[in-house]
Ligand SMILES: Nc1nc2c(ncn2[C@@H]2O[C@H](COP(=O)(O)OP(=O)(O)OP(=O)(O)O)[C@@H](O)[C@H]2O)c(=O)[nH]1
């Protein structure tokens with residue numbers, strides 16, 4: 211899974227990228243305009259607990275990959291703009307970074323912050339790109355010598371999508387039937403990608419709890435059903451570079467109980483309908499990420515295709531029992547160890563060991 215950080219120039223994408231991935235790329239006017247990729251550990255206190263209990267040789271957290279995609283600037287040529295758009299297109303999910311903070315430097319360059327306007331403008335860019343792609347496809351079908359029923363159906367559907375976009379409705383929010391989805395297979399649209407909004411606030415705004423156009427931003431996000439996370443990217447990045455005990459002190463002072471990465475990862479998991487399950491042992495304690503509705507057998511395949519193929523049973527208990535009772539022996543005594551078959555649907559927080567045969 212790769213999450214694209216997108217949005218207008220100078221909104222703080224690279225700053226956030228550094229914060230999330232522990233990178234140290236140049237920000238602001240020193241930027242090189244490069245596209246950066248990096249990965250972040252998904253914080254999960256359950257892994258800490260399991261690791262403490264099992265004392266494994268290795269502890270492996272789940273990871274999320276991030277791609278920092280620069281905003282299109284005034285002097286960018288068309289080739290550059292379309293390269294950047296393709297990077298957006300190849301992301302599984304988008305985090306739109308919106309500037310709410312104000313600083314002399316950025317204000318001088320791009321004006322004072324107007325997060326609501328930026329949100330709408332960026333959405334319009336996505337919509338226009340989709341309209342462009344749709345029109346090309348429709349034209350291609352129109353130009354076909356022989357038109358069969360399938361292409362007629364497709365044509366009808368593409369026009370329906372087009373008129374939705376013209377009313378500024380995201381394709382992702384349309385209720386398409388299964389057969390419509392089938393017709394669109396292999397085509398992807400920018401406005402159907404799962405999206406999350408990060409409002410990049412300044413430290414003063416963190417204290418006051420307010421930023422320009424906040425009401426409009428919240429109303430817009432609620433209407434579109436897009437989750438919003440407020441992040442104070444620059445301050446948090448600076449705190450990250452301190453010694454761990456100093457970090458806690460500063461975070462407490464700012465009233466930040468959970469890191470931005472933690473909040474972002476949690477929101478992304480919800481948005482993408484993802485679950486975590488765990489494998490434990492002397493060698494390794496590890497978190498695995500699967501879609502909700504993943505069967506035990508498919509989950510086994512995450513670890514190794516041999517385990518999926520030779521799947522016999524899954525031995526499962528839920529993390530919460532272990533957390534409450536403190537040892538696997540007690541979990542077993544409490545009758546919370548279960549043997550599940552291949553169709554069992556994995557639940558978030560399951561601790562699983564697979565029995566298989568190769
Ligand atoms: N005061 C303040 N400045 C910030 C904050 N976040 C980012 N900045 C500054 O804003 C400038 C732009 O940040 P970047 O992270 O480079 O922005 P970007 O979105 O990557 O910009 P492009 O890659 O050009 O699209 C930098 O000088 C940052 O230091 C913030 O929360 N507060």
Ligand SMILES: [Mg+2]
Nearest residue numbers: 223224241280
């Ligand atoms: Mg950048």
